Amino acid sequence: MIGFDIVGFMISWLTLFGIYAILALTLNLESGTAGITNFGKVVFYGVGAYVSATLTAYLILILNGVDVSETPPYGIRGIILLGELGNKNPLLNIGLLVLSLVIAFAVSGVLGYLLTYPILRVGPAFVGFTLLSSGELLRIFLQHYEPVGASKGLMAIPTPFGWIADSRLREVTYLGLVLGLLAVTYVVTHRLVNSPLGRTLRALRDDEIAALCLGKHVPRIKATILFIGSGVAGMAGVLLTYYLTSVNPNMFVPAVTFNVWAMIILGGFGNLKGSLLGASVITFVDRVLTFVTPQLGIAAISPDYLRWVIVGLLIVVVLLVNPRGLLPEKPIRTPAVDVILEEFRGESK
Amino acid sequence: MSSMLEVRDVAKYFGGVKALDGVSLTVPEKGLIGLIGPNGSGKTTLFNVITGFYVPDRGSVLFRESNDLVRIDGLNPNEVFKRGIVRTFQIPRLFNSLTVLENLLVTPLGQRGENPVRALLRNSWSAQERELAKKAIELLKAFNMLRYANSKISELSAAHIKMLETIRGLMTPAKLYLLDEPAAGVDYLMAKELFTYVRRLRDEHNLTFFIIEHRLEILMEYVDYVYVLHNGKLLSEGKPQEVISDPKVIEAYIGV
Ligand SMILES: Nc1ncnc2c1ncn2[C@@H]1O[C@H](COP(=O)(O)OP(=O)(O)OP(=O)(O)O)[C@@H](O)[C@H]1O
Ligand SMILES: [Mg+2]
Numbered sequence: 001m002i003g004f005d006i007v008g009f010m011i012s013w014l015t016l017f018g019i020y021a022i023l024a025l026t027l028n029l030e031s032g033t034a035g036i037t038n039f040g041k042v043v044f045y046g047v048g049a050y051v052s053a054t055l056t057a058y059l060i061l062i063l064n065g066v067d068v069s070e071t072p073p074y075g076i077r078g079i080i081l082l083g084e085l086g087n088k089n090p091l092l093n094i095g096l097l098v099l100s101l102v103i104a105f106a107v108s109g110v111l112g113y114l115l116t117y118p119i120l121r122v123g124p125a126f127v128g129f130t131l132l133s134s135g136e137l138l139r140i141f142l143q144h145y146e147p148v149g150a151s152k153g154l155m156a157i158p159t160p161f162g163w164i165a166d167s168r169l170r171e172v173t174y175l176g177l178v179l180g181l182l183a184v185t186y187v188v189t190h191r192l193v194n195s196p197l198g199r200t201l202r203a204l205r206d207d208e209i210a211a212l213c214l215g216k217h218v219p220r221i222k223a224t225i226l227f228i229g230s231g232v233a234g235m236a237g238v239l240l241t242y243y244l245t246s247v248n249p250n251m252f253v254p255a256v257t258f259n260v261w262a263m264i265i266l267g268g269f270g271n272l273k274g275s276l277l278g279a280s281v282i283t284f285v286d287r288v289l290t291f292v293t294p295q296l297g298i299a300a301i302s303p304d305y306l307r308w309v310i311v312g313l314l315i316v317v318v319l320l321v322n323p324r325g326l327l328p329e330k331p332i333r334t335p336a337v338d339v340i341l342e343e344f345r346g347e348s349k
Numbered sequence: 350m351s352s353m354l355e356v357r358d359v360a361k362y363f364g365g366v367k368a369l370d371g372v373s374l375t376v377p378e379k380g381l382i383g384l385i386g387p388n389g390s391g392k393t394t395l396f397n398v399i400t401g402f403y404v405p406d407r408g409s410v411l412f413r414e415s416n417d418l419v420r421i422d423g424l425n426p427n428e429v430f431k432r433g434i435v436r437t438f439q440i441p442r443l444f445n446s447l448t449v450l451e452n453l454l455v456t457p458l459g460q461r462g463e464n465p466v467r468a469l470l471r472n473s474w475s476a477q478e479r480e481l482a483k484k485a486i487e488l489l490k491a492f493n494m495l496r497y498a499n500s501k502i503s504e505l506s507a508a509h510i511k512m513l514e515t516i517r518g519l520m521t522p523a524k525l526y527l528l529d530e531p532a533a534g535v536d537y538l539m540a541k542e543l544f545t546y547v548r549r550l551r552d553e554h555n556l557t558f559f560i561i562e563h564r565l566e567i568l569m570e571y572v573d574y575v576y577v578l579h580n581g582k583l584l585s586e587g588k589p590q591e592v593i594s595d596p597k598v599i600e601a602y603i604g605v
Contacts, residue, residue, distance in 0.1 A: 196460040
């Protein structure tokens with residue numbers, strides 16, 4: 001293998017890992033801990049990606065005095081202008097990043113809340129399929145909605161660190177941002193799981209009827225969790241947009257959702273570290289295939305198919321060894337654990 | 350004695366099945382009241398109506414709230430719980446992935462750490478959590494179950510499962526307990542122990558119990574008053590000895 005760029009590989013793998021790990025952590029909170037079958041993860045990811053792409057492309061043009069009704073960002077001239085104007089003002093670029101993150105969180109979060117609130121009163125399979133089809137509806141809508149570029153999508157989207165001249169440094173800075181957001185997501189989900197809320201979520205997952213009989217407002221709790229999970233997934237979408245500098249409807253197929261499901265099943269349902277592990281393994285396979293197959297010159301097998309075969313095999317093997325995934329769910333850590341340990345210690349004296 | 354719960358002319362139909370067909374009864378404050386009847390006579394359905402799982406087709410359910418009786422039929426189960434009614438199920442419903450201690454800790458309402466924003470700030474809820482844990486430990490001690498605090502539900506005996514389902518309600522200031530066949534599947538001595546606990550709870554904590562039970566030999570020893578359902582209608586009522594010797598009741602039980 002001549003000229004294998006190991007650093008480039010690591011950066012691209014870790015960036016992709018960071019984005020997917022954010023999705024996996026939130027899905028694990030929703031589905032692993034709270035038991036909500038979210039087959040629509042891609043909806044909120046896609047909405048976040050489109051929010052940031054649209055916001056950034058339009059605002060860059062408008063703030064530079066371009067009339068977007070004549071020169072829209074999806075047209076050839078718009079794309080060229082975005083390239084020329086995009087990286088002139090670092091403050092603007094970073095401001096757009098922050099704005100995108102905030103708005104993507106809000107829009108995806110509210111959408112998650114609204115979409116699920118009415119349907120959470122029905123069975124889990126129904127929730128799953130409603131969310132799954134919402135994703136497809138959104139994709140078909142985007143394919144035909146001209147202002148966001150219809151089936152071509154939006155391209156040449158200026159990135160937050162585009163003004164950094166050295167491309168390696170730019171990539172590493174971006175990786176830092178992605179891993180920073182991943183760290184925040186981990187801390188937040190970890191605290192939510194290891195709290196009275198986390199305990200109540202597991203209770204809902206175990207027996208919704210019993211939780212209802214103990215006064216828990218089951219639909220509201222689930223909708224709140226979907227607000228949080230979907231909002232954060234929207235932020236992951238923002239990170240994806242700036243990483244790829246483009247969006248189009250075909251990036252947001254249901255397979256994305258199932259890829260994230262594969263990560264949490266592989267890593268362990270209800271275990272957050274497992275989600276990190278699952279995300280790292282599956283994105284690694286993905287990156288290796290993308291890097292290696294062109295160099296081997298194999299055209300007969302598309303890396304896309306190979307990826308699914310490998311992921312499927314991995315899951316089957318891991319679940320045969322341990323049906324609960326690589327890292328099984330851990331007991332909840334709250335101060336109650338300390339109280340009972342003190343009690344037992346006091347007794348044995 | 351004033352009533353804790355009043356069921357007035359309640360009917361519940363499932364298609365052609367008249368599960369409840371005009372039932373009226375009263376559960377007095379601090380009562381230990383039994384509800385018996387052959388299989389399919391409508392006992393569980395009555396509990397389901399009281400706790401908000403079903404809206405009755407006719408009639409009303411009233412529950413004591415300070416000095417008034419307030420209608421609770423039509424409320425959702427979570428709202429009924431908040432008024433102070435706890436129920437257990439014919440087939441116990443506990444949280445299987447949680448420990449015994451955690452099962453108790455799920456119950457209390459108004460936990461600060463259940464709010465997603467506060468959950469992030471440990472300091473805002475850890476003191477309350479410790480208090481609740483201590484309360485749960487006291488309960489487990491009182492019911493001789495402390496050594497199971499960290500056990501999973503699957504490691505408990507049938508009797509302990511029934512017991513845990515009953516005492517988790519004690520984590521809240523609930524007033525009325527509806528127990529659906531607490532002695533089913535429990536051996537004789539444990540069942541008697543369970544009923545002794547129930548009586549103790551009634552006496553020491555001023556709670557009210559309404560209990561469905563098929564094991565009459567145990568139930569009758571403990572309850573003050575019994576209602577008998579048959580085909581969705583009240584067949585008989587009275588003190589245990591009166592009911593047991595009522596020819597209508599004997600016929601209903603033998604006739605099945
Ligand atoms: N959800 C339902 N749908 C249709 N029929 C029902 C439903 N729930 C109860 N029934 C019917 O209503 C009648 C009363 O049932 P219920 O469960 O209240 O009896 P029960 O007195 O609790 O009996 P058991 O002692 O066997 O528990 C039965 O004929 C039952 O089949
Ligand atoms: Mg029953």
